[in-house]
């Protein structure tokens with residue numbers, strides 16, 4: 001279990017006119033995928049870096065599992081936290097397997113356990129171990145390197161994962177793939193994730209809840225659906241493009257609005273597909289409901305026009 005709580009956190013860098021982080025209070029429950037979203041310079045990275053104490057707040061406190069992190073040993077704290085950044089920083093002279101094994105080695109796991117863990121993580125990230133284990137970062141694509149970066153962050157089995165624009169430099173198609181892998185992984189592992197992006201589509205797609213930051217302060221903290229349909233103010237509405245209904249439908253995952261299954265239908269849609277795809281399916285089939293399935297084709301919910309209407313109603 002790993003909850004994270006920010007309590008009135010402030011941070012002002014020397015020589016700056018205003019605080020980079022200005023009185024942030026919020027909490028993340030165990031297993032939640034929280035996305036920090038906001039324009040460049042609004043304090044996303046600074047807020048995140050205070051969690052693993054790359055920066056310390058001027059005032060306020062951050063708690064992990066109700067323990068104040070200012071009282072913890074920094075090394076011990078960082079071992080409980082996986083960290084992925086944009087320019088992933090794999091060690092170029094180390095193989096993929098050795099890069100992933102860094103934290104397990106620090107934790108003094110035995111070799112058999114480390115190599116089993118490494119292969120398991122490579123498999124999870126859709127990198128067949130036999131093919132990738134012994135490669136060097138230079139022998140892989142950018143998207144594959146990011147997958148190794150995610151695997152490395154997970155290696156020591158931390159409860160908390162911090163991801164700072166991990167897919168920022170990746171092309172749109174690979175990026176969608178990586179997002180899908182991450183969602184699938186998160187369903188299995190239930191880590192508490194803080195994920196920074198300034199890509200609105202990415203935020204709406206991945207988040208259980210989104211923190212919208214402006215000038216170091218939280219403007220809104222809510223589910224993607226609530227943020228789209230009940231934006232806190234004009235700034236939020238503009239930031240996420242909430243006035244465009246088709247866009248709105250294309251950004252919301254089916255899963256976020258589905259209802260429990262209730263009746264028969266021959267039409268199915270995956271939980272990670274979007275509401276715009278759901279709308280096309282409803283319109284082009286003779287059915288008035290579609291079944292929502294998980295990756296094993298089990299029915300986990302359903303959608304009707306009502307859910308779609310509710311999703312875009314103000």
Ligand SMILES: Nc1ncnc2c1ncn2[C@@H]1O[C@H](COP(=O)(O)OP(=O)(O)OP(=O)(O)O)[C@@H](O)[C@H]1O
Nearest residue numbers: 013014016020039040041042043044045046047198
């Ligand atoms: N080490 C530092 N020293 C001084 N000022 C800093 C430092 N790091 C960040 N800042 C300032 O703090 C503010 C917030 O920066 P931060 O990096 O947290 O923004 P961000 O939301 O992550 O932006 P981006 O989307 O561009 O990455 C900015 O005004 C930035 O210039």
Ligand SMILES: [Mg+2]
Nearest residue numbers: 044045046196
């Ligand atoms: Mg940043």
